[in-house]
Amino acid sequence: MYLLDTNIVSDVERRLPKPTAWLASVDPASVNLSVxxxxxxxxxxxxxxxxxxxxxxxxxxxxxxxxxxxxxRILAVTEDVALSWG
Incomplete structure (x- = not known):
C-alpha cells in the first residue's frame, strides 16, 4: 500500500517525469490518498x-x-493510516 504525500500528488499534476513514471508503474489499487x-x-x-x-x-x-x-482510496487519518504513512 502506498499513501501519497501532497508533494507527489502535486508533482503528478504538473506532469513531472519521475513521479508520473513511478505512479504509472505501480498497481493503482495500492495507491491511496489521505484527507x-x-x-x-x-x-x-x-x-x-x-x-x-x-x-x-x-x-x-x-x-x-x-x-x-x-x-x-481516500483515507481518513486514523492510527493505522498514520502508521502506514510513517
Missing amino acids: ITLGKIERGIVKLRKVDPERATRLDLWLRELRRDNAD
Whole structure:
C-alpha cells in the first residue's frame, strides 16, 4: 500500500517525469490518498485564487476529478493510516 504525500500528488499534476513514471508503474489499487493531502491541496488552491484565478479554477477542476476518481482510496487519518504513512 502506498499513501501519497501532497508533494507527489502535486508533482503528478504538473506532469513531472519521475513521479508520473513511478505512479504509472505501480498497481493503482495500492495507491491511496489521505484527507490531509486533499486539504493541503485545497488550501493551496484558495491561496492561488488571489493571484492566479484561472490556474486556481483549473486546479479546482483537477482536484474534483482526483477526488471522484479515487473516492474509494481516500483515507481518513486514523492510527493505522498514520502508521502506514510513517
